[in-house]
Amino acid sequence: MTQSMWFPNGALPLGWEHYLFGGLCLGAGVALLFVLTGLIGGMSSVYSTTWSWFVDRPFFQQSSLTGSRVWRVAYAGGLIIGAxxxxxxSGQPTRVAVSTPTWQLFVGGLLVGYGARLSQGCTSGHGICGLASLSRPSLVAVVTFMATAFMTANVMWRLVGV
Incomplete structure (x- = not known):
């Protein structure tokens, strides 16, 4: 598998500038959140925090979840509004054609959510916030995420040419 197989002439399909801009915006956003409030802006906690309004089980009623649900939901809302x-x-189309069956997307979402809770954070929490604060567990998590992604991509490429 060569880079030219994925991108003609080795270039990214839409250029590299918007990826850099997006990364700078993400970094600035989580840095500002931390500097101004001392809060760490991972996204997997938003899921549990939101459920804390509806589920009375002890896990969802932890003070760390109930005490942070307002700002976490506002944080997630800001991401949606920003998108x-x-x-x-930008004038980009707002619909994306998805050829993956809905059940596979649902199962994939459950597995990703479970993995995020198992690793005590998601890729955004560990990769952006954790690495920025030089957290060793976040480094281990990111290396694990990336190794798994590389292996999965190579297996899928060899099995079905995707």
Whole structure:
């Protein structure tokens, strides 16, 4: 598998600038959140925090979840609003054709959610916030995420040419 197989002439399909801009915005956003409030902005906690409004089980009623649900839901809402603003501003299409069956997306979401809770954080929490704070567990988590992604991509490429 060569880079030219994925991208003609080794170039990214839409250029590299918007990836750099997006990375800078993510870094600035989590840095500002931490500097201004002392809060760490991972996203997997939003799921559990949101459920804390509806589920009375002890796990969901931990003070760390119930005490942070307002800002976490606002944080997630900001990401959604930011994405919507980007689509409006950039003129990019807002619909994406997905050829994957809904049940596979659902199962994949459950597995990713379970893995995020198992590793005590998601890729954004460990990869952006954890690495920025020089957290060793986050480094281990990110290396594990990336190794698994590389292996999965290579297996899928060899099995079905995807």
């Amino acid at each position: 919507a603003a980007w689509f409006v501003w």
